[in-house]
Amino acid sequence: MVGGALGLSMIITMFMPSFDLRSAVSTRVALEKQLSAGYDVGFMYADPLLLGVNRPLTVILDKDPKTGAPLDPPVTAYVYQPGVPMPPNIRHPHDLGKGVEDLSMSKGQIGSVSGSNHSAASARGVVFTIGVDEFNGEELSYIENASELRGWTPEATLAAAGDKNTRYISKGKTEFVAQGCWWCHTLLPEQTQDWQAFGAPPYLGDFNGESPTAFGSDRKAPDILHVASRNGSREWMMMHFFNPRLVQVNSIMPRYDYLWGDKDANGNTIDFDKWRAEYREYAEGKRTYPPEVPDYAPNSEIRALIDWVLSLK
């Protein structure tokens, strides 16, 4: 009797269908995350000590980089300049999941940059976009090789977007990890209890190809997976990161003013001592208004962090 039960349970264990996370079909969120983050696997040679180098850039195009024709609505493109490693599912397109792989290969033409071609492709640089089509009656998002399909080169694409429409999302996600934001914030709303305050929980397929995932530790602050849907203001984010007490009087969040670096947007040295002295007067009621938060320089760490935060929709 006991032997039979044991035998049966062993048979069930051995023959139970295995669960393979990589076979989850990629959602559009997964494609956006992966193409904007790039080859994002934590500590590795391509990204020494989380400095956020060798990363793709996300751009919003209102004109075609090749023909100059207006694009309405604007198109989001993911620019891999020469030397930037290809993201995981370009290396392993099979992991995109049923349908998304087929469409990315046939309509999206990613074959020439994926699989064993990925290192040659990263040496010359590639631009990606995301397309939508039907597969077996189901609407799926897939990856398009815009360099092949539309003749967009990384250089021309960055020039067409300009700095104003370029987002450092990949570097910003690295900042989330490097600055330890995950100590207080999660990127994982939970079923029902968080539904109204923080938005819907993610789908399994949203994580396809993401490594590392950044769920966060236990939660001491709001979940920020959808933060840009409730607050998309760059100005609010600047004030809140420079000193959270400017917008939330009793905030326990640390200030991240050091992510501005030494110089502001105009190349002038930021006088942090003066700023803090004036802020103290404001906090003590000796000034009506707090001092103004400096505009950040285009290559500052805070720019990347805010670009990433505002991509969390």
Ligand code: HEC
């Ligand atoms: C010590 C805990 C703590 C740390 C560390 C922390 N935060 Fe916060 N954060 C909070 C709290 C608490 C709030 C709620 C508003 C407030 O009090 O400022 C908040 C609010 C926010 C918001 C607005 C959330 C909303 O719902 O509107 C964003 C965005 C944010 N933090 C991003 C970050 C990022 C990015 C980092 C890392 C650079 C970070 N935080 C580090 C505690 C923290």
